[in-house]
Amino acid sequence: MSVYNYVEDLIFNKINEILSAREGVCRCDRCVSDMIAMAISGLPVIPYVTSEGGIYREIHNMTNDRLKVDVATRCIRAVEHIGRNVRHGTRKDEPVRRTT
Secondary structure, eight states: OEEEEHHHHHHHHHHHHHHHTOSSOOOSHHHHHHHHHHHHTTSOOOEEEESSSHHHHHHHHHOOHHHHHHHHHHHHHHHHHHHHSOSSSOOOSSOOOOOO
């Protein structure tokens, strides 16, 4: 069994969605990690433990619209901010893949 933060999952997916629609924004692991860190700051932690996804489905169904709006807003701001303020000189075209 593993412990996950559902809000982190939402942010990861939303940032990849935003990046797929924008050109000229760095998609390297460093920048995407910075975007995730910036977006998740201040949002609630919604932990879940699962080995088969049952609890995950319950949490997914309980997620309210306000949280989804907050996640989207923070992700857009993070992509814009980090996109303008990269901390390196490398640029890649593919979105980052989560490894767990």
